[in-house]
Amino acid sequence: MTFHVYDTTLRDGAQQEGMNLSVADKLAIAPLLDELGVGFIEGGWPGAVPKDTEFFRRAAKELNLKNAVLAAFGATRKAGTRAARDPQVRALVDSDAPVVALVAKSDLRHAERALRTTGEENLAMIADTVSFLVREGRRVVVDAEHFFDGYRFDAAYTRSAVLAAFEAGAEVVALCDTNGGMIPDWVTEIVSEVREHTGDAILGIHAHNDSGCAVANSLAAVGAGATHVQGTVNGYGERTGNADLLAIVANLELKLGRELLADGGLREATRIAHAVSELTNITPYGRQPYVGASAFAHKAGLHASAIKVDPDLYQHIDPTLVGNDMRMLISDMAGRASIELKGRELGFDLTGQGDVLARVTNRVKDSEARGYTYDAADASFELLLREEIDGQLPSYFRIESWRTIVETRPEAGGAEHVDGVVATAEATVKLHTGSERIVSTGEGNGPVNALDHALRQALVRVYPELEEFELIDFKVRILDQSHGTDAVTRVLIETTDGTTSWSTVGVGPNLIEAAWEALTSSTVYGLIHAGVAPAEPTKVCRRPFSLARYPARRPPSRVRVRVRA
Ligand SMILES: CC(=O)SCCNC(=O)CCNC(=O)[C@H](O)C(C)(C)COP(=O)(O)OP(=O)(O)OC[C@H]1O[C@@H](n2cnc3c(N)ncnc32)[C@H](O)[C@@H]1OP(=O)(O)O
Numbered sequence: 001m002t003f004h005v006y007d008t009t010l011r012d013g014a015q016q017e018g019m020n021l022s023v024a025d026k027l028a029i030a031p032l033l034d035e036l037g038v039g040f041i042e043g044g045w046p047g048a049v050p051k052d053t054e055f056f057r058r059a060a061k062e063l064n065l066k067n068a069v070l071a072a073f074g075a076t077r078k079a080g081t082r083a084a085r086d087p088q089v090r091a092l093v094d095s096d097a098p099v100v101a102l103v104a105k106s107d108l109r110h111a112e113r114a115l116r117t118t119g120e121e122n123l124a125m126i127a128d129t130v131s132f133l134v135r136e137g138r139r140v141v142v143d144a145e146h147f148f149d150g151y152r153f154d155a156a157y158t159r160s161a162v163l164a165a166f167e168a169g170a171e172v173v174a175l176c177d178t179n180g181g182m183i184p185d186w187v188t189e190i191v192s193e194v195r196e197h198t199g200d201a202i203l204g205i206h207a208h209n210d211s212g213c214a215v216a217n218s219l220a221a222v223g224a225g226a227t228h229v230q231g232t233v234n235g236y237g238e239r240t241g242n243a244d245l246l247a248i249v250a251n252l253e254l255k256l257g258r259e260l261l262a263d264g265g266l267r268e269a270t271r272i273a274h275a276v277s278e279l280t281n282i283t284p285y286g287r288q289p290y291v292g293a294s295a296f297a298h299k300a301g302l303h304a305s306a307i308k309v310d311p312d313l314y315q316h317i318d319p320t321l322v323g324n325d326m327r328m329l330i331s332d333m334a335g336r337a338s339i340e341l342k343g344r345e346l347g348f349d350l351t352g353q354g355d356v357l358a359r360v361t362n363r364v365k366d367s368e369a370r371g372y373t374y375d376a377a378d379a380s381f382e383l384l385l386r387e388e389i390d391g392q393l394p395s396y397f398r399i400e401s402w403r404t405i406v407e408t409r410p411e412a413g414g415a416e417h418v419d420g421v422v423a424t425a426e427a428t429v430k431l432h433t434g435s436e437r438i439v440s441t442g443e444g445n446g447p448v449n450a451l452d453h454a455l456r457q458a459l460v461r462v463y464p465e466l467e468e469f470e471l472i473d474f475k476v477r478i479l480d481q482s483h484g485t486d487a488v489t490r491v492l493i494e495t496t497d498g499t500t501s502w503s504t505v506g507v508g509p510n511l512i513e514a515a516w517e518a519l520t521s522s523t524v525y526g527l528i529h530a531g532v533a534p535a536e537p538t539k540v541c542r543r544p545f546s547l548a549r550y551p552a553r554r555p556p557s558r559v560r561v562r563v564r565a
């Protein structure tokens with residue numbers, strides 16, 4: 001039996017609030033959907049949306065799909081006309097898409113109130129439009145809009161709309177939960193009843209997620225005999241979205257043993273979900289089933305202790321089946337098993353090293369109680385772990401002292417008026433690297449920016465890899481709001497070297513001190529992962545970049561370098 005996986009990311013997904021796909025975006029997303037292995041890609045509504053007309057024009061020339069066929073979406077002809085003369089229907093033919101999906105009213109109330117026509121004329125609109133498109137050589141999918149709500153109001157009418165479509169030559173009728181309010185039991189009951197009237201004809205399901213049941217409703221419809229499922233990557237769509245096609249397919253393939261996607265595409269699901277997010281410019285949802293970054297992330301120590309024995313004990317599937325990975329999150333809920341597994345993930349075999357595991361576990365719990373958070377700062381956790389493993393933390397530099405000042409002065413040529421005042425910051429960092437003592441001064445638009453400049457200036461000559469590092473995110477959180485300006489501050493920063501990114505954390509009673517800890521940790525982590533050898537012999541160094549604890553150990557003998565940013 002053929003089973004259709006029908007993707008409508010580029011049409012119904014694009015109806016999501018805040019999404020605005022260009023033709024180029026659509027042309028870039030379509031090959032990803034094809035790689036995933038779906039059978040149909042609904043590209044948009046040519047004739048109604050100019051960008052979609054252009055998409056179909058360019059797709060015919062530029063796309064070379066190997067698994068999917070393109071579907072153009074449109075509506076049945078207007079009441080009282082002929083399909084052949086309806087410009088909207090004509091545009092569907094002109095799109096040259098081999099498949100046309102027609103939205104058709106199947107709820108009598110909609111025919112009468114939204115289309116302001118009769119139920120009979122609506123059936124004629126369906127039959128006429130479908131048969132015209134079939135005569136034009138198109139495969140036709142009819143999206144029976146508001147089917148489930150309509151069925152609960154007048155089952156006989158909705159069935160007659162479905163039968164009119166099949167009798168006119170539609171290949172599929174997709175039953176739509178347009179308002180997204182169904183629950184699985186209702187869907188099972190209704191699809192089963194419709195099946196009794198439609199024999200072997202292909203029924204589909206198109207579900208929206210307003211009741212939070214879109215994926216469950218799609219599975220219920222398949223259970224009741226639907227063999228065509230529609231959905232969108234990442235569940236994009238109007239209001240609360242469409243059914244998440246990735247979750248539907250993963251459930252059908254992995255739980256019910258169906259083979260739906262071409263070329264084993266499910267193993268690419270996570271990569272493709274994230275690539276589509278990049279193109280839609282919508283931040284991936286971490287807790288998305290199957291493909292989210294947190295979908296197989298374990299935080300609780302008890303889970304980790306069982307996972308150490310067998311990952312299946314706390315996971316519903318092997319994450320690699322959808323191209324995802326198991327991750328251990330380190331926090332105050334971690335136990336020694338969590339640390340051991342996280343260590344393994346980071347490339348450290350801690351088997352049998354009970355003392356290291358106990359020390360790291362205790363340090364994590366203690367630090368988290370003081371405001372650190374390691375599940376959001378993997379890089380800081382790795383540095384902590386390295387500190388506790390002999391010989392694993394290279395000493396790139398030793399901070400002697402740092403300071404920063406913020407100054408306000410009248411803007412050049414400005415007045416003394418408050419609007420004419422600018423604030424600038426300057427920072428001085430004194431540090432030792434190799435056998436050198438470096439004093440570096442940096443300027444910036446704020447104290448953290450000035451410190452960042454001063455630190456880089458100090459080190460970049462010795463470690464030119466730092467040129468590639470860029471701070472891309474900076475988050476500040478006040479942890480004890482009852483203390484006002486005395487509160488403990490946590491800073492999380494994200495740094496990139498252009499290829500990967502990493503997060504570090506700093507905590508202190510002072511925002512700048514917390515930021516400095518996160519900055520220096522980020523520098524050390526980046527240098528380790530760039531494979532840089534320290535300028536002085538590697539030695540175990542307990543907190544070489546440790547903040548709040550770096551009084552100058554010995555008065556400097558002389559200044560070697562003075563740099564001004
Ligand atoms: C459930 C869904 O998500 S369906 C997909 C919806 N997607 C979109 O609406 C995106 C693209 N839409 C558009 O560009 C525009 O809305 C258009 C071009 C389709 C229509 O715009 P306009 O021509 O300005 O029409 P207007 O907004 O005034 O009214 C809609 C018309 O479509 C008719 N219509 C509404 N639903 C349907 C339907 N399911 N089938 C056929 N005709 C319909 C209405 O009766 C009305 O017809 P009228 O002009 O004879 O009164």
Ligand SMILES: CC(=O)C(=O)O
Nearest residue numbers: 103143145146176178
């Ligand atoms: C066709 C469609 O998108 C719907 O009814 O929801």
